Amino acid sequence: MTKNNVTSGDVARLAKVSQSAVSRTFTQGASVSAETRERVLKAAGELGYRPNALARAMISGRSRLIAVLVAYLDNQFYPIVLERLSLALQEKGYHVLLFMTDPGNQDSVVQRMLQYQVEGVVMASATLSSNLARECAKAGIPVVLFNRYVPSSPASSVTSDNIEGGRLAAQFLVGGGHERIAFIAGNEDSSTNRDREAGFYKGLAEHGTTIWGRAVGGYTFDGAADAARELFGEKDRPDAVFVANDHMAFSVMDVLRNELKLRIPEDVSVVGYDDVPEAGWGGYRLTTISQPAEPMIEATVSILIEQIEERVVKRRAAVLPAELVIRESARLPGKNKRIKSNRA
Amino acid sequence: MTKNNVTSGDVARLAKVSQSAVSRTFTQGASVSAETRERVLKAAGELGYRPNALARAMISGRSRLIAVLVAYLDNQFYPIVLERLSLALQEKGYHVLLFMTDPGNQDSVVQRMLQYQVEGVVMASATLSSNLARECAKAGIPVVLFNRYVPSSPASSVTSDNIEGGRLAAQFLVGGGHERIAFIAGNEDSSTNRDREAGFYKGLAEHGTTIWGRAVGGYTFDGAADAARELFGEKDRPDAVFVANDHMAFSVMDVLRNELKLRIPEDVSVVGYDDVPEAGWGGYRLTTISQPAEPMIEATVSILIEQIEERVVKRRAAVLPAELVIRESARLPGKNKRIKSNRA
DNA sequence: TTGAAAGCGCTAACAA
């Protein structure tokens, strides 16, 4: 603000055309003659004119702003998603208005993003309050839940096939000859945890076995450490554990190795979920279920843009295939290095 | 947009007051009688009225938007900064417009953020193009460089005391009795690398020694791995290495341990810079120089807000103290567990 | 294709 004085009127005066002519040269698909256009561009260049996006948004009803709500960025999955998502949105001419939320401030966040006339919202690593969903629906703004879903809500969702992912983990662990297989849950209210866990149990059942032990880590680093201590503290400990995400799996591995002096995978096999960059690092070499970040982002953007441009908000749910990535934190079933999901 | 029909006019009609009365009840410190205020609030509540931030920004010249430019989010230092920064800004009533930039698209990013009438910009993990600096200066918009600085530019900066941090690393490594001390540089054009390296050499000199070897990792994971191979491939290898940031240090540790079968810290001591969360993880236990993220963010916000509210853009440079955090990746000099910077 | 005119939703003088 402060100083961005140059308006379309100034340009018009210099170019000796009407102000609307200036506006037209700067709007896609408006009819301007080549000559007018050139004069306007020249004048604009001389003055350093830049259309005011706020004014444009007001009159056209299109802010080209997308609210992205994020709750915490310490799980590396989300920074990467945020990076790719911004990039993809930028490419389509939209811009990201970033909000950090926690359950406590979500109502004020909703108000603020709606005041800024955002055209869509994506929620990643954040819990959807029913209030948010309602307000957005009322305003006719599409919202997509990234890596989560709420069946009862009108919000769209994009997830990996968590059920199938859980099943893959079970199949791999059973195949590896493990006999006491445990699970460390994330946040029990989350759809990701529910589905991964359900798929995992289903997979175990398909191979005629069941869960040996279970603890809850709440998707936090410290919570996972406690869960690991609880599960592996006894003499009769599990010989394999499926952890609901990589972020927790690292913490579990730390406890197993450093506190309990167990070897991975000789004493215990560990399988995670997400395939964040650290999973490939030498300190962990974590066998995990990979979430297809890129396709998930593409789906998010296309759902959003479509609903914005067609001006119809309808619930859509994209489920992208997950895939097992074998590294060294779990004993191998055979010699195949990569098992694909059988649901493409 | 689509549907947020309710305007201050609608509220005014229902409350039977003027439209300005409505505006006043929603602006800080405007004079409205308790009665009017109440009637307006009631009507607003019934209609679900929400002031349009865009319209407000236009007329008042205050968008309350801050552009945050980021280049890559795979170094965990930045996601965490982004999280805290958004939170701090949100608390002050500002909002983050996020831009992912690379040297190639920076010009278009500048144009876009200026179109949105941002009131300030912070650049983290991104190189400042002189064009950006110039355009912002012309527009009277304060910019603060986070974790970097450009001496010749009008942009403010917030950094840790990288020179002193480098010195601390040298002192610690020399104290640990190492005799062949090497350095792995980040991006050689960056101020962080220049200062950390200069401080490191200065520290070595103060103890009557000099650098044994040096390689460049470019602040990337793969680049650091190559640098480590280059430096440690020879028979006559270093017995200690200071790596210009943690992100690279992890990669270096992976190469040393897994490829070269060297023990840390028995064969080689490794010291990093940043103290990202992973540095504390069991897989690395990295001794490192901690950047004071919280104070750095506070400084960023206060520089920004002050310049926005006083409407004067002047160059300021905040340098916050760095501190050695001792873990297990480097041999100890004595038995003290924490050496503070001597410049508070 | 062009210009004149209206007006998006709001804040900020100004007078009352």
Place this chain on the structure above:
DNA sequence: TTGTTAGCGCTTTCAA
């Protein structure tokens, strides 16, 4: 304290 009035910078009819 209140209402009236004049715009902020732009897009979009509407006639020409």
